Amino acid sequence: MKRRSFLTRLGAASTLGAIGGLSAPAILTGTGRAWAQSGEIPVGLLFSLTGEVAVVERTLHDAAQLAIEEINAAGGINDRLLKVHVEDPASDPATYADRARRLFIRDNCVSVFGSYTSASRQAVLPVVEQRKGLYWYPTLYEGRECSRNIMYGGAVPNQQQQEFVPWLVKNFGGKFYLLGNNYVYPKEENNVCKMLLGQLGGEVLHEEYVPLGHSDFSSVINRIRATGPSVIFSTLVGDSDVAFARQYHAAGFDPEKMPVASLTRSEVEVAAIGGEAAAGHLSSAPYYMGYQSPENERFVEAYKARYGADQVTHFVSEAAYFQVYQFKAALEKLDPAAVTAEAIRDAAVGVTLKAPQGEILVDPNLHTHLWPKIARWKSDGQAEILVQSAERIAPEPYWAYPGETCTGEGLVRG
């Protein structure tokens, strides 16, 4: 209402012409301030539907949307339906910040599900913390963060590496070539990897970072040939990972003797790489599309039925999906009259849930206990799971930094 009068006035004042006419109908989205009475629970989806990370983020959007639709089809939460506010932050941090303000302040969302990159999570952080909102972040990330307003659904370094690196050393040898894109995530993962190698008596032959989007790996491949490592430990993301995998395959390296062990490669990247070039290489992740559990069969079937038989699920989209159910489980514990973002957060701690990857648990530090699995990619684009961790692994976002612990009270030093 406010905006309508604003636009007409401004339109009159400054001869908006065509644009004024265009924006006039844009006032349809109502504010959610009276949601407690309206009987709907406002939630936001903040995944890029356009721009450079849209390829991945759309799958996260789809997975979260699927869970919301399933919940609404089954009657909602405590007899109230979820009202979804969808925004497209267009892969741009400033737009993330703007849209997050809309969702948390204007639309009064009690929770927002969003983000793939760390940069976009960081852009959202100021408004989430100030407004005491709750942001559900499904992606694996570098750890070393302990916000009380973010629910972390993805793996932190200890969950992906504490079994993977010793297993690699045992099976292939301890001479590692660390290769990643130049930003904080690969550097942190490699810090953890170096710490583990130190304990295991392995060594780092070379550590290298290429710019994001870098796609010419000929000099890297020459260096790999010259140094002769036993494992290429990769934290390349997106296009870089795809380009490297193809060029590595074309260079004729044998994955049996010198595999690429990746923390970031999922079904999405493998589909882009092509099965033949990806086959034989290794990944560590809590979830693969081919994992066999009744929950995963249901998830994959529903996902394909909704979005097409050629679609893939992967370890981030699985988290985007189960986080909506964690949200539901938390809300069910609350009195509908007393729902705030912080109440949801407190209720979510300790929630266990049968996710597609196995039974998961929300830690007091708001990260998730997960089931890491070591897998080898097959030429059909699916993963063959070689090792399933014997027990659920607790998230320790400050694992490599003794003296710092992320707890239910936030970060504790000393």
Next chain:
Amino acid sequence: MNRNNTSDYLGHLVFVLAILLGVPAALGFDGFELNTFARYLSLAIVAAALALSWGTAGILNLGQAATFGIGAYVMAMHLKLVASAGNPDGLPDFMGWNNVTSLPWFWQPFQSLGATLALGLALPALMAWAMGIFMFRARITGVFVAIITLAFLVALQLWFIEEQRFTGGQNGLTGLAPLDLFGWQVDTYSLGFYYLVAGCLIAALALGTLILRSKVGLVLRAIREDSQRVRYFGYDVAGYETFVFSTSAAIAGWAGMLYALVLEFASPTYIGVAFSLAIVIWVAVGGRESLVGAAVGAILVNLAEGRLSDLFVESWLLILGVGFILFVLFLPRGLYGLLRQGFDRLARLRMRAAGRDVKPQESAR
């Protein structure tokens, strides 16, 4: 000329009143809406800065985002240091992660707010001055200026991403403290903050207009039309060009400082090609011949973007793109040009009605 000035002043008055009174009232003094609009206003400042060099002197700076980004980083560095006061040695967290053990010397000045505000204007201006000397002394003009500034922008962004230890890399500078402006704790969702940004916009526009209306502005317009002839008259063309280029950079840095305050982080995307080209589009939409026109262009495009993305979640970028193409095809002089044309036509009709025969004339030059 006089006629133009009268309608221009009238336009300025309407604009200032709308920004100071109309907009806050229309937004119902709502904190979220004011914050969003303050963001548009800070972007309007950088658009006006581009119009100053492009519209007046014909220097198309495709790297305007570079100076804007420097301003944003300068402000963010100060706020990051304030936020890190409790850390060992006052060291920002990301430096610790990158094994930096003590605060680098070039971070030291940003401990002080006064130095920060001064450097936010001076650094971009100095940078532009150095570039200006190099480009304009060599009599580089037109598309080559555009290419050089664009290349510089790309290099600068790469540097900010690569030097993660000092700049926060891809994530930029996050986790900032709120600004304490000489005892006033700035709440970015308040009317006070809105007026801070609006005041800065009006001040920047006034400064720019002052330059345009002065003799310097006249020489700059002459340079745009025929720099060779101005040179024959004995004017230091490179000096004038460098001056307007640096002033434009300082204003852009000013806008960047405000932008970092609104969004509460600085990101390397502020120094990106996409953002830099967006500024050019806003100016083209508003009309590069007028500073206020460029500012209005920035506000309208961002407003339209905001509303369109609310309405058409899936296709807003596409609609916006088509809109820009239509604009450039049918309104190459932007909204200001359209308005100008309308005024001229009106004046001609009036004169004809008064029985005087006038030849149609080219407007606004």
